Amino acid sequence: PPEDELASIEYELQEVEAKLQSLLDRKQFLQQRRDRLKDSILLKKSNDLANHNWSEKNFEWSNKVDNILKTVFKLDGFRPYQLPSMNAVLSGQDVILIMPTGGGKSLCYQLPALVKSGVTLVICPLVSLMEDQLLALKALNVNAAILNSQSSKQEVDSIQKAMLDNKSLLRLLYVTPEKLAKSKRFMAKLQKMYQMGRLSMLAIDEVHCCSQWGHDFRPGEWRTHLSEYMSFIVLSGLNRDLYYGDPFRWPHVLNYKFLGVLKSMFPEVPILGLTATATTQVIVDTQKMLNIQGCLVLKATFNRPNLYYELANALVVLSLTAEDGEIEVRPKPSVQKECLDELADLLKVRYAGKSGIIYSTSIKDCEDLMQDLRNRGLRAVVATIAFGLGIDKPDVRFVIHHSLSKSMENFYQESGRAGRDNQPADCIVFYRFMDVFKLSTMVFTQQTGLEKLYGIVAYCLNPVRCRRMIIASHFDEAWESQDCNRMCDHCRHPRETKEVVITEYCRSLFKIMANAASMDSRLTGQKLIDAWLGKGATNLRVRDVKVPALSREMAEAVVAHLLIEGYLKEDFHFTPYSTISYVRRGLYPCRTLLYEYCLTFGLTLDQKRRQHCQKNIASQCPYVVKVFHQQTKLPHSHQLVAAKIVPRAPVTLILPHRQLHPRRNNRLKVVRRPTVVAV
Known part of the structure; x- marks a missing residue:
């Protein structure tokens, strides 16, 4: 019959489609495997360089390095990977240094700049960060300067003259990528410096921006809205007034890809690339972009043991106001006002008198949230993701993401601005399903925007896996379960799964x-x-x-x-x-x-309690079941339904959302409270 033949054809078409899909999956797997093998070959040279003991203090400049560290920077010792990166750069090696936020990356080029003669060129995306570092260096009597679009003609002429003066004391010159990409005059000065032997090193901050897989810095994201009610945070140790508006001068669209010409123009000058977040893919791509394939890669651990990672998601929120030591379960509110109330509770109860940062997606969201907190008399810094790069504020006790970050890299860097003093700090993400679509419309035009967004969504959706393990896995770092030490909500409050x-x-x-x-x-x-x-x-x-x-x-x-x-x-x-x-x-x-x-x-705690009740109440508490039906006059077919909805205290039966009739309240009073809790 035609019907049978049609069904047979439909089934065969499904089989063919499945086979085609299987072949496409295999092709995709082989392509990914090929790319990984190519990357591993490129990284082999980097690994060989890393095997050298760069931490030794038997280099010709070692005594000078120690002396400058103590006399100029007033420090007693180095943090992990600072000395190896300095020795490698002073040896003429190109280096990519991956170090967590607050790990002391700036010292890795500031100190070598004082060891070597000539000028170190520092390429940085944020004018505010450069200004903060300049003021800090001047306080240490280090000669440094900035060239940007706001520099006066007199400043430009003076700095460019110092660049070519062998007697000049200028040691560090800060510029933005745009200055290199758009100023032919400045590039000509750099070429002349190189020919004179005055260009000693190139330091590229936020080097992951060179990669197509790196962050997407947009001009609109550099604007931060702060309230005069939030001026309790002192940025970079400076007594700078925070005001509502644009506290910093924001750069134009960044052009990191232009930096790929630097190695061909200045082949003898070592390049030091610095970043807090970079996967293996980003590292390889950055090496290709900068023409420094096989360079030394120094990678500090991504584990910040003092940070506690927590998720306030649509399935479970670990309440901050739970009584008698229990964890109260409630969803992230879908209504904006309720969400603001939840956030206000955080600041009032858990973080009273503590400093922290609340990140939101858009400028308008920041304005609304800031206004609400100000009306409530609460203080916190509310900002878009750009705020915090290079900020020297060690005692930030919490970083709250009012909405999702755009990627795991963004999230790690933003949350890493908490607890730089190595004291406990919290990193909380508020997640809601509809936030995914709000953000996807903002990132889908980027080559890897959706892929990276779905990475952070997967972090939020994972029901049981250690959150710190997820972060470590994303950055290709080995991880042991004991490394967390119960410093995430999943490890501290493990949940059953279904x-x-x-x-x-x-x-x-x-x-x-x-x-x-x-x-x-x-x-x-x-x-x-x-x-x-x-x-x-x-x-x-x-x-x-x-x-x-x-x-x-x-x-x-x-x-x-x-x-x-x-x-x-x-x-x-x-x-x-x-x-x-x-x-x-x-x-x-x-x-x-x-x-x-x-x-x-x-499963949430409430779901676990109900499941346990359904499985055990009839078998383990037959007397309770008997008394329950005698007192409530409910038929036995209502046994499990009643078990789900009986509250811990009879008085709560009068609440509108309860399914039992209020008149049954008095009848249930004969059941002892422990029995009701069990039910």
Whole structure:
């Protein structure tokens, strides 16, 4: 019959599609493997250089280095990897130094600049950071200067004259990448300096910006809004007034790619690249961009043992106001006002009298949050992600991300601004499903924007894995479980997990999207969830799609995981006023339809209590069950339902959200409180 033949063809087409997908997956795997092998070959030379003992103090300049450290910088010793990087640069080696925020990267080029004759050129993305370092160096009687777009003609002439004067005491010259890319006159001066032997070293701060996989610095992100009510933080040890507006002069669009010409122009000058965040991929790409393949790579550990990582997500929030030592479970509010209340509770209870930074995505969000905190009489620095680069404020006790970072690299660098004094500090992220789509519309035009965003989303969605282990794994660092020392919410408060087969859920989502496509309609993430849960517009629902036995938060987690894994895909459309993200089928839908796909959820304490109750109340507490039904007059078919909703104290039964009738309150009073807790 034609029907059987049609079914056979459909089945065979599915098999062919699965085989094609398998071949494409294999091709992608082989390409990635090939690229990794190429990168490993390039890194072999770097590893060989790293085997040399650069920490020794038997170099010809070692005594001078120790003397300058104590007499000029007033320090007693070096931090990890500072001395090796200095010895390598003074030996003429090109170096990429990866050191956590607050690790002392600036000293790694400032001190060698005083050891070597000539001028060290420091390329830095932030004018404010350069100004802070300049003032600090002048306080130490170190001759340094800045050239930027705000420099007067007299300053420019004086500095350029000093660049070519063998008798000049100038040791450090700070510039932005734009100065190199746009000023031919300045580049000509540098060439002349090189010919005279006066260009001793090139130091590139935030060197990961050279890589296509590095951060995306945009002009709008450099603006920070601070309130006069938040002026309790003193930046870089300076008595600088913080005011509402633009506290610093922001650079124009950065052009790090131009720096690739420096090695060909000045081949004998060592390059020192510095960054706090760089994966192996970023390191290799940066080496290629700067033409320093195989250079020495010094990589300090990414582990900051004093930082506590915590997530306030849509499934569980570890409350700060929980009584009697328990952890209260509640979701991150979906309403902005409730979210602000939650944040205010943090500042009032947990961080009263402590300094910290609250990061948000946009300038408008910063303004709204700042105004709300000011109205409540609370103090904190509220800023976009640019704030904090090079800030010398060691006693920051908390860094809160009011919304997601754009990548794991951003998150690590921003959270690393807490606890530079090596005292305990907290790094908290507020996560909500819809934040993913808000951020994706901001980063999708970047080559790796979505990939990096999904990386931080995966960090938030993971229900049990040590958060510090996730960070270490992202940066290709070896990790042992004991390294965390219970300094993340998962290790300090481990949760039970529940594995759910979501294959049928995937089919349901695909049916909903196919139904919308048949009506020439597009689905946002929120509309897709609503239709799946039987809510929202009726025409978007599908009759044969069963409403899942999941909470909305768990349903959102399913969709988020499918986005990360490629089963779903975001489709972006422009309007005159905004960019909208729609959700459609991704590259691997057939794999979901043909194979069993499981997802692991972390149970909240409330869910664990209910599960335990359902499994054990009937078998372990038969007397309680008997008394319960005698007093409530409920039929035995209501046993498990009643067990789910009985509260710890009878008085709470009068709350509107309780399912039992208030009149049963008196009947339940005969049940002892410990029994009610067990139920």
